[in-house]
Amino acid sequence: MGARIKDVAERAGVSVTSVSRVLNGEKYISQRILDKVNQAIKELNYSPSQIARSLKKQKTNTIGVIVPDFTNYFCSTILSSIEESASEYGYNLIVCNIAENLDKELKYLQAVQEMRVDGIIIMHQKTDERILSFIESASMPILFSCVRSPLPDRFSVLINDYQAASDATDYLIGLGHRRIAFLGGDLEDVTSGQSRYQGYLDALSKAGIPLNPDFVKFGNYKQESGRIRMKEILEQGAGERPTVVFAASDDMAVGAMNCILDYGLRIPEDISIMGFDDSLIAKAVRPMLTSMHQPARELGRTSLEYLHNLIEDRGQPCCKEIYLPHRIMERASCRRI
Amino acid sequence: MGARIKDVAERAGVSVTSVSRVLNGEKYISQRILDKVNQAIKELNYSPSQIARSLKKQKTNTIGVIVPDFTNYFCSTILSSIEESASEYGYNLIVCNIAENLDKELKYLQAVQEMRVDGIIIMHQKTDERILSFIESASMPILFSCVRSPLPDRFSVLINDYQAASDATDYLIGLGHRRIAFLGGDLEDVTSGQSRYQGYLDALSKAGIPLNPDFVKFGNYKQESGRIRMKEILEQGAGERPTVVFAASDDMAVGAMNCILDYGLRIPEDISIMGFDDSLIAKAVRPMLTSMHQPARELGRTSLEYLHNLIEDRGQPCCKEIYLPHRIMERASCRRI
DNA sequence: ATGAAAGCGCTAACAC
DNA sequence: GTGTTAGCGCTTTCAT
Numbered sequence: 001m002g003a004r005i006k007d008v009a010e011r012a013g014v015s016v017t018s019v020s021r022v023l024n025g026e027k028y029i030s031q032r033i034l035d036k037v038n039q040a041i042k043e044l045n046y047s048p049s050q051i052a053r054s055l056k057k058q059k060t061n062t063i064g065v066i067v068p069d070f071t072n073y074f075c076s077t078i079l080s081s082i083e084e085s086a087s088e089y090g091y092n093l094i095v096c097n098i099a100e101n102l103d104k105e106l107k108y109l110q111a112v113q114e115m116r117v118d119g120i121i122i123m124h125q126k127t128d129e130r131i132l133s134f135i136e137s138a139s140m141p142i143l144f145s146c147v148r149s150p151l152p153d154r155f156s157v158l159i160n161d162y163q164a165a166s167d168a169t170d171y172l173i174g175l176g177h178r179r180i181a182f183l184g185g186d187l188e189d190v191t192s193g194q195s196r197y198q199g200y201l202d203a204l205s206k207a208g209i210p211l212n213p214d215f216v217k218f219g220n221y222k223q224e225s226g227r228i229r230m231k232e233i234l235e236q237g238a239g240e241r242p243t244v245v246f247a248a249s250d251d252m253a254v255g256a257m258n259c260i261l262d263y264g265l266r267i268p269e270d271i272s273i274m275g276f277d278d279s280l281i282a283k284a285v286r287p288m289l290t291s292m293h294q295p296a297r298e299l300g301r302t303s304l305e306y307l308h309n310l311i312e313d314r315g316q317p318c319c320k321e322i323y324l325p326h327r328i329m330e331r332a333s334c335r336r337i
Numbered sequence: 338m339g340a341r342i343k344d345v346a347e348r349a350g351v352s353v354t355s356v357s358r359v360l361n362g363e364k365y366i367s368q369r370i371l372d373k374v375n376q377a378i379k380e381l382n383y384s385p386s387q388i389a390r391s392l393k394k395q396k397t398n399t400i401g402v403i404v405p406d407f408t409n410y411f412c413s414t415i416l417s418s419i420e421e422s423a424s425e426y427g428y429n430l431i432v433c434n435i436a437e438n439l440d441k442e443l444k445y446l447q448a449v450q451e452m453r454v455d456g457i458i459i460m461h462q463k464t465d466e467r468i469l470s471f472i473e474s475a476s477m478p479i480l481f482s483c484v485r486s487p488l489p490d491r492f493s494v495l496i497n498d499y500q501a502a503s504d505a506t507d508y509l510i511g512l513g514h515r516r517i518a519f520l521g522g523d524l525e526d527v528t529s530g531q532s533r534y535q536g537y538l539d540a541l542s543k544a545g546i547p548l549n550p551d552f553v554k555f556g557n558y559k560q561e562s563g564r565i566r567m568k569e570i571l572e573q574g575a576g577e578r579p580t581v582v583f584a585a586s587d588d589m590a591v592g593a594m595n596c597i598l599d600y601g602l603r604i605p606e607d608i609s610i611m612g613f614d615d616s617l618i619a620k621a622v623r624p625m626l627t628s629m630h631q632p633a634r635e636l637g638r639t640s641l642e643y644l645h646n647l648i649e650d651r652g653q654p655c656c657k658e659i660y661l662p663h664r665i666m667e668r669a670s671c672r673r674i
Numbered sequence: 675a676t677g678a679a680a681g682c683g684c685t686a687a688c689a690c
Numbered sequence: 691g692t693g694t695t696a697g698c699g700c701t702t703t704c705a706t
Contacts, residue, residue, distance in 0.1 A: 002476065004699055015677045020701060028675060045474055050451040051397065052699035055388045055682050062431075062452075070417040071617065073408065080407040083434045087441070092448055094399075095432045097420040104424070111429055114387040115399075137382055139339065223621060254621050261623050280408065284560060284591050285622060286598050341683055352693045357685060365691060389683035392698045 003044035012040035023048055054116065063307065064094045064112030064120045066105060072221070072251065073279035074296060075123065078146060081300025082121060089308050091118070100220075102128050109134050119307045121145050125189035141310035145303035146294075148191035148321060155310070157303045157322045159294050161192040164326040165199025165248075168274060168292045171328055172244050173207045176337040177272065180204065181215035181242035183229050183252050193218075196248045196276065215242050219252055226255025234263060243272065243337055250275035250282050250291055257285060257333070268335035278329050287332035295324050340381040349377035360385055391453065400644065401431045401449030401457045403442060409558070409588065410616035411633060412460065415483060418637025419458060426645050428455070437557075439465050446471050456644045458482050462526035478647035482640035483631075485528035485658065492647070494640040494659045496631050498529040501663040502536025502585075505611060505629045508665055509581050510544045513674040514609065517541065518552035518579035520566050520589050530555075533585045533613065552579050556589055563592025571600060580609060580674055587612035587619050587628055594622060594670070605672035615666050624669035632661050 005023075009016040014033055021029050022037040040046070054060045065082060067075050079095065086093055094117060096108035105124055109131065112120060119141040124131075127150055135142055135151055144156035172180050182200045185193040197216075204211055214236050219225025226247055233242065245260075247253035253275030260271050267273055267287055275282055278293035302324060306317050342360075346353040351370055358366050359374040377383070391397045402419060404412050416432065423430055431454060433445035442461060446468065449457060456478040461468075464487055472479055472488055481493035509517050519537045522530040534553075541548055551573050556562025563584055570579065582597075584590035590612030597608050604610055604624055612619055615630035639661060643654050 005701095006699080016700080017677055017702085018675090021676090024701085030675065033676080047447070047450050049392075049453060049699055050448075051388060051392045051453050052682090053701075055386075055392055055684090055699080056701045058682070060388065070407070070413045070420065071410065073410075076407045076413050080434055080436075083407065083432075084436075092431055092452065093433075094429055095420075096429075097417055099417075099421075110384070111387075113384050115429065116386060116388050223617075258621070258623060280560075281618070281621065284595070284618065286595060342685095343683080353684080354686085354693060354695095355691090358692090361685085367691065370692080386683055389698090390685075392683080392700090393685045395698070 003046040005046075005048065007044055008037065008040045008046050011044060012036040058116075060116050060118055061090055062092045062094060062115065062117045063304075063311075064096065064108070064115070064117040066096045066098060066108060066120065066122045066124055068098055068100060068124055070095075070097050073281055074146075074249070074277045074294070077279065077296040078123065078300040078303075081297040082145070082304050085301045085304040089304070091304075091308075098124060100126065102126065102131065106130050106134065109138075113138060113140070119143065119311045121303055121307055123147060125186060125191065125193065141307055143303055143307045143310065146192070146299055147189075148195075150191075152320070155306060155317050155320055155322070157299060157306055157324065158191075159299070159326040160323045161195035162199040162202075164276070164292050164294075165196035165246075166203040167199075167326070168246055168276070168328065169200050169203030170207075172246060172272070172274060172334065173203065173209070175244075175272070175334060177244045178209055179212070179215065179240060179242045179244070180209070181233055181245045182217075183226055183245060183247040183256055184216065184218040185221045185248040185252070187218050193248070200246065212239075214239055221249040221252060223251045223255035223258075226252030227259045228255075230256035230259040234259065241271065244334060245271060245273045246276075247274065248276050250277045250279045250289060253289055253291070253333075254281055254285055257289070268333050272334040272337075274334050282329070282331065290331045290334040291329050293327050293329045295326070298324055340383040342383075342385065344381055345374065345377045345383050348381060349373040395453075397453050397455055398427055399429045399431060399452065399454045400641075400648075401433065401445070401452070401454040403433045403435060403445060403457065403459045403461055405435055405437060405461055407432075407434050410618055411483075411586070411614045411631070414616065414633040415460065415637040415640075418634040419482070419641050422638045422641040426641070428641075428645075435461060437463065439463065439468060443467050443471065446475075450475060450477070456480065456648045458640055458644055460484060462523060462528065462530065464527075478644055480640055480644045480647065483529070483636055484526075485532075487527070489657070492643060492654050492657055492659070494636060494643055494661065495528075496636070496663040497660045498532035499536040499539075501613070501629050501631075502533035502583075503540040504536075504663070505583055505613070505665065506537050506540030507544075509583060509609070509611060509671065510540065510546070512581075512609070512671060514581045515546055516549070516552065516577060516579045516581070517546070518570055518582040519554075520563055520582060520584040520593055521553065521555040522558045522585040522589070524555055530585070537583065549576075551576055558586040558588060560588045560592035563589030564596045565592075567593035567596040571596065578608065581671060582608060582610045583613075584611065585613050587614045587616045587626060590626055590628070590670075591618055591622055594626070605670055609671040609674075611671050619666070619668070627668045627671040628666050630664050630666045632663070635661055 554566035
């Protein structure tokens with residue numbers, strides 16, 4: 001990258017200090033110098049080095065984002081929303097796709113630390129000792145988005161997964177369902193996976209509905225796992241079929257839907273189905289999917305704003321977990337029985 | 338971030354050079370020093386600064402990726418595949434979501450240049466003079482992925498959009514269709530948008546089928562625009578309906594599908610439909626979507642590999658445009674008539 | 675209002 | 691094998 005600040009200074013016949021001042025838009029610079037410097041910058045096609053600037057200022061205006069899976073609608077919506085806000089605040093994003101690989105996550109955490117990002121947003125679901133200990137000893141702000149922080153002194157922005165799953169189950173019970181199957185995410189996912197399952201369990205028990213273990217299966221939030229687990233439920237021989245399936249993600253719900261449809265059953269006449277996330281795909285399938293709405297864009301924006309506050313040391317959020325409101329989006333895939 | 342290399346050196350009682358050597362895994366270091374340094378690193382929880390390293394080495398091991406829209410399945414698949422390869426080669430990714438905003442793209446291009454990324458991958462569809470002139474005068478390697486390079490001395494990795502659209506149209510003609518509607522992407526998208534349209538036109542004319550202007554609409558590749566344009570075609574009063582709709586993206590195809598379905602028409606009995614991209618959504622909808630397959634993961638991987646070669650100065654690719662093979666994925670949404 | 679010079683944390687000659 | 695030291699390109703006191 002050709003020109004350095006020194007070249008600009010020489011060309012303009014001024015000191016590097018003056019060039020730096022122009023670059024940083026300081027006041028108290030004479031018009032004469034301003035013009036000469038701008039002229040020289042143009043002539044040399046000069047682009048200042050953020051590397052050098054970051055080294056000196058000990059600030060990179062960069063934040064690292066750890067995402068489980070770019071190709072997941074919900075993740076990419078959050079990411080896109082984080083990006084939008086980051087752009088407003090002048091941050092650039094280093095993104096890391098960990099693909100549920102803890103080794104990769106650790107490697108990335110180290111990498112962004114070495115790059116001296118100003119802060120980190122983590123959306124991972126699983127974790128392990130190494131990662132926990134990294135986070136614990138890291139000195140930069142770290143915020144968890146859409147998952148609960150595993151550590152007491154780190155913050156998270158998310159919905160109340162337990163309450164949301166419980167509300168969803170209540171809703172299905174209110175529709176007259178008693179045989180309610182649950183297609184869970186990963187149980188190793190200690191934050192949303194377990195919370196959503198627990199919400200389902202408690203809502204059933206509150207309504208006095210006994211749990212049918214045949215109606216509970218776990219996957220990995222992806223479509224294919226929804227299809228496979230649904231198949232297991234349908235082929236379980238003897239027992240009765242559920243009248244509704246509550247999936248812990250829209251992707252799993254769609255997988256289950258297609259399994260049901262491919263079996264020649266109708267939705268919602270034979271089996272109702274409810275998703276979780278209310279991602280774009282919920283409106284793309286037919287029948288349209290009733291789903292628990294997570295305010296994805298607000299989650300992304302709020303995550304970035306809180307991280308920004310942490311970085312600027314504007315004091316801590318009010319509480320360790322910031323809950324954004326969830327709500328049920330009623331569509332065509334659940335019927336009253 | 339507490340400790341610097343100097344602190345480690347003092348703690349270990351050696352010179353900074355020795356620490357640097359250990360850090361960079363050089364050989365010819367005595368076991369004694371190695372142990373002492375590693376010990377000190379651990380005790381101080383030292384993390385080397387990539388900023389300082391980059392400044393010195395004039396290399397950041399970072400590449401910038403300009404993406405039109407994270408939330409698009411096809412984009413996110415490419416991105417995820419680029420990420421995967423980048424990770425193998427030891428690059429970190431700065432990603433930029435431009436949301437079809439040219440101002441934002443220019444801002445981002447400047448930003449990644451200032452961050453001294455080792456190279457840039459661009460996936461944008463539209464462009465303008467300012468961006469062109471930036472790219473022209475930029476001194477780092479820039480590679481276009483999934484779009485044709487607008488500049489003669491820059492490379493691209495993509496499929497042959499013209500040929501693919503022409504093949505798709507041929508396929509539909511082979512199925513007996515003559516009333517073939519076309520749901521195009523953006524005509525301002527000078528690379529794929531125009532090429533796909535031209536492929537469609539030429540295939541029709543080669544088969545001696547006159548173009549029906551009522552059957553051609555343009556959108557923006559997104560679902561909603563597919564739905565809206567399809568509605569226009571369906572409500573066009575007087576004329577006959579098309580027997581098949583060829584959409585320039587799967588998302589538009591799904592939008593069109595839902596419009597058709599919501600109209601009470603059947604797919605493919607009443608109208609067949611064909612998509613483009615073969616993204617995840619093609620298999621998520623019912624009937625499953627016949628689509629022109631783009632080898633997304635290979636496109637991403639190849640893009641990164643060629644950029645890497647450019648960065649390492651391993652000579653230029655064989656040709657300006659590297660075409661990867663496309664193919665038709667036959668599914669249930671198109672019938673022979 | 676402008677400039678000289680120190681130093682951010684690291685690497686790589688070069689010397690021993 | 692190991693250490694000394696000069697920068698990488700910038701910002702920022704501190705003088706003037």
